Amino acid sequence: MKTQVKALVVGGGAVGTSIAYHLAKAGWDDVMLLERDELTSGSTWHAAGLLPLFNMSFATTHIHKYSVDFYKSLEAETGLNAGFAVVGNLRMAQTQDRMDEFMLYASTAETCDVPYVWMTPDQIKAKWPLINTDDLKGALYHHTDGYINPADVTQAMAKGARQRGVEIVRKWQADAFHWNGTHWEVTCTKMVEKGGNLVPSEEQITITAEHVVTASGNHAQTTAKKLGIKIPAIPVEHQFIVMDQDPALVKFRAEGHVEHPVIRDADAQSYVREERGGWILGVYEKNAPAVFEYGVPDSFRADLFPLDLERIEDQYMAMIHRIPSCEDSGLKDDFNGPICYTPDGNPLVGPAPGLRNMWLAEGFSFGITAAGGTGYYLAQMMVHGEAEIDMASLDPKRYGNWMTTEFAARKNEECYDHVYILHHPDEERPACRPLRTSPAYDRQAARGAQFGFVNGWERPNYYAPAGFNDHDARSFRRGGWWQYAVEEAKAIREGVGLIDATAFTKHRITGPGATAFLDWFTTNKLPRVGRINLTYALTAHGTTRTEYTIVRNGENDYYLVSAGAWTAYDQDYLFKAIEDKEPTFGRINAQDVTTQWGVFAIAGPKSRDVLAAVIKDADPATALSNKRFPWLSAQKIELGMCPVNAIRVAYTGELGWELHHPIEMQNYLFDLLEKAGAPHGMKLVGARAQNWLRQEKSYRAFGNELGRDATPLEADLPRFVDLSKDFHGKEAMLAKGIRSKCVTLLIDGPADADPWGREALYDGDTRVGRLTSGGYSVAFGKSIGMGYVKPEMAAVGTQLQVKMLDQLWPAVIVEDSPYDPQNAVIRQDG
Template structure:
């Protein structure tokens, strides 16, 4: 068993005596769930049976080794959904079969000794038939052995690594499917994290905090089986995978589905991506697809009149307590807003790099509201709680999750729509840009902030789930005369690109400083509070950092960037794309990405690679829409 002592140390109870430790790492492999349950943790991991065959020695292998002096390289056959590599004098061929099988679904027996399982050649026969056809040499040799054994996966196939929120000193290193190739990186990240307080890199893709309590055993089963069966399947950028869905939904799910919502998922929550007319669905493609024109119409509704979007996927937090203001002044690098106001709030690590970007609202000096990236709720709560004052109760923070849902309206007619459904004065004089106040929307009590990720005149409306439908109905009824239209997250992406707005986990990550990311204008370097990362942030401002985030106009024809494409300058790769897409209102393709500061303001010489072809690109310093911020602030 594992027990946490009153002094914060861990007591690990074994059959050979107790061990007292400051840090405990759950590297339990097949028994990761059992070890997690010792401390009340249910980890989203599941073991799958996996088979591969090993051939007798093959003359073709011997000839290759003799001629080249090297072994045959590891290869993947995507058509056959199998892999192969040299194994001594023969070959190994394995597959991630569609007809997969879970091993020991609920618990792993403690007396299991890594024995091999009974092979089931019929289950992998369809893949092997393709493999033998693609690699004829396998047809002429014997099979020495068929191996079947279990190994573990997380729902997305990546490891689960890092400190566990709420259990100081308890770490996980589980779901490490490829131990030889991943183990070194996992060990390095954990050792850096324990000693330095930081993993030394952005390891979000394997951070245990990417999952919350919603990742139940049944959900994990569905997603692991799906991921296993698609191990060698190509996923298109507009492809949404169906297993384990829908899981979390808001009260508007059925209403929006009836309006044609096409759904994605964020932190387990169903999110409208775009709205399709009857009979139209996504066609999976690397290029612009069936959603393109319809997303363009959603964008036009916002820019020309008013648009309505559901934004419940944002993370929401409430902070209270007599020490709240002082704590927020240290946790965030910004100047705290006065009562009834909001601000953009970068959050830094000790090394001055970003660990979050938020909107911070001062409701009434006694209560503060924070909105941020929905996928990072557990990640950021872990950071918040680790930096709370110790055991004095002076600061209380709560992740609101779906206790608070959201709607947003945006566009030149947004104020007129809002004015029709509230008795509050929402004129520009009474409710200016970045104001926040409680007001009724129709019959629904709401918290309203005058801010919009669209870069347009807009409002974010936060409402308890039992009132969300009423608020939605009031807004849609009032917006009818203004042509209000629904818009999803793909339209929101197109809108924010026209304003050069970045987003968490893409433009803003723990490897960039605020100067590099263009967020230094929101850092209050001179405030009295010794905010986390202040010394390092001041050093970055003096020295200028190494990179700069830039927006590019790309001469693209029928495909746009999705992220991680190369940015070329004068024929050499100098940077990388973080995100992008088509800006429908500006009618141009946009990419955002990082380049060295030495070339960040050069007018030409840039190219951005899309699907293997370079396209001329130029830096777009000023926003494509409302460059003077007159409409957003007016």
């Protein structure tokens, strides 16, 4: 057994073995996998083994597709049959809303080269007569996936890993992790059988590893404590039952018919597949409890919980309705085991927060489906420094230190019972809310705010009349909220609106080394004192890691504003870079001040008039003029009794200011602005209208147009890249060239729907790109979107089509910033 390795993988389930295999395949010849029990002894052994390609996440869809393709190749490489039954996956819809969901998903699938087929109820009945189709609208059929034997595929990957030089060690537990400055020292204990339990012995060794990956499954909470971090991966009970033979099914197969696909009845929260002449029923019911919130007991090994049939009675009856012939089949076996979840259902894959060379692969609710692709893309990140797709949506740092065990447990329960809930793009889930609120939350709620959930914060999405129900307003088309967002967008274009942007991430960087560091860390020229600049921090591969608005308050005093959804993600990268570069540039102080400052954005042609009524200045009439307060500058002003760091910039593209204020004075400032705005018809405005307005200005958004799969030059932002200076990632950025280009499109779409930013773009029958944002333009009276196309298709005036609701709709590429391209409106004087 080695005691010094390049990489140590902790966890011998499907995910861990895949990571070890792919690290070795990527060229690392000194990899060890450590398993505290036996391979597959965690959730892998009782997983149903389904391989669904269906997923709304761009990154996760790529992961699942890789897995499905990879598993088909394993037998040729290892000689072990992974038990892959390519029977397909039939996802049925009982309602038009469900079909709309499938159509939105299908366009996303096309962007990832995932094949699918539409089926009518009559086609389903003709092919699989045992299925009752009387109440179906249709179905989406993935003919290339199916199910696999979890133990077999894990053992096949383990054999492939061994063939590539990986050492796999069982019955050893990683008990402690210590970073010595260059390597991890992992204290490991030999585990022994005692009375049916697995207990630690007195035998210990220390393994030194340059990199460590944790793929600890149900033990994620124990892993988190050992590492001193938070990991919101907690298991939830998942039940499925195996039924005795169904004579009708036995007869159907005896007549030479092929095996049924995995049958997914989403509106009944269940899936069904064949199993030796009978059926397996798996469910995602309500009230399934989270378990092991504080760690897995030593007595729990390859064990299960008692079946709770009452909890799944509705799904059982729905199965009988869908496959009537199974009614007289008895119960053969049952499984109720822990399956790990995260609050949003996506796994946690990537660097651990605050730690060096520590990688997480935790929280897999569809672990068998994701195992192959996770190993592939995580190995790319570890070996090459970046994956070929943007993995930020799966990054463990998408949850900050505000996250608690209670939050994770309750949200994971919610996520479980939402597996088959309609996943509207405007979906907002209610569990654990409100949690993080700005002081003005109650005032906004009283005025009809319908809140969204952003990094734990409550942020107004839009404002509606009393009694309005946001849940009922959701749709895959233009929901009931759409009209209110239109009114809010018009208010900013024609009058004045007030937006709560408190959730923005805010950091203060000071010290003798601050200027030299930020000049190296970001792409644009640093602003002069009292001015601001938009800029980017790049990855080592030259792609966009973070977008910043930098306000320079003093010679070595900077205020950095970035996306509210990415606070911990941005902070981890920023703080690690400071730690690395401080010896070079000198002392640098970095402080997260996100919760110290509230932010109101006021915008619109009348915004100057509102502020002039409350600003305290010797000459209020000129205090906000271009001469005294020019565009892209920052000043400390007083609004009534509230000191404000005002920034003349507006994400909506109108005349406006961001008003950064002490959080404890927010309610005072809200009341002051509301009163001053009343004579001018000022409207409270939410994030959805703002999102539409920023697309009219072609303002890129991080996590949409900006990310680790494109450079700022590919995002068509050369004005924010100063090629005359050296900055981190510059050479890699230039070496990449322009592989694709970001464009803005106006779309003549359906009368009742707008794009959501997940749709495929076509030139005739050829797919040439995808949307990354979408919505409605009040300025042009039609749908709008932003996205990436092949460079040769990016010219203004190019006619393309957008795939929406399973149809192609005409779209045209327009000039950047189609609304006010000369920025005359935003620069207007007073």
